[in-house]
Amino acid sequence: MAIKLDGAIKFLVEAKAATIELRDRHIEQAERYAAEGNLRWVVLTNGLHWNSYHLTFDEGIEYERVFSIDLSIDSDFDRGAECLSILHKKAIQKGAHETYWERCSALGPESLGRTIFTEGVLRLIRREIRRREGILIDVEDLASAIHDCFSIEAREKMGR
Secondary structure: OEEEEOOEEEEEEEEOOOOOOOOHHHHHHHHHHHHHOOOOEEEEEOOOEEEEEEEEOOOOOEEEEEEEEEOOOHHHHHHHHHHHHOOOHHHHHHOHHHHHHHHHHHOOHHHHHHHHOOHHHHHHHHHHHHHHHOOOOOHHHHHHHHHHHOOHHHHHHHOO
16 A cells, blocks of 8 residues: 555555564565655554564665564553554654654664764773773773674674
């Protein structure tokens, strides 16, 4: 389904049956349609589970999951409402989905990694360790130790 506002398609929705467990590969058809129309947003849902994806077309078609919520989990309800609210007509018209994506990107592993592993930040952390622990740590050892604190998936997104 194409969601059209003010005469322009804003995002595509790939809807599956409620009994189907969602997989990222389910957006492939919508992804192709999105690429044809240069659309950057695809939503995949089975009614209970909602996944939102942001697409880029720099080097082929790449997508990144923006959010994934499960409305059947009570503890996820507030977060679910927050995420789904960016798909509301007025939110889309105000560009809330783009703002949400920018925030997610800024707080994502790639952006945080680029920020943390700058010389200034590493020196600051090194200085704080020396102040608190009384030990002078080599900057490369510090960077390696911080890198190891992240999940494998986050490390892959960050790079070296």
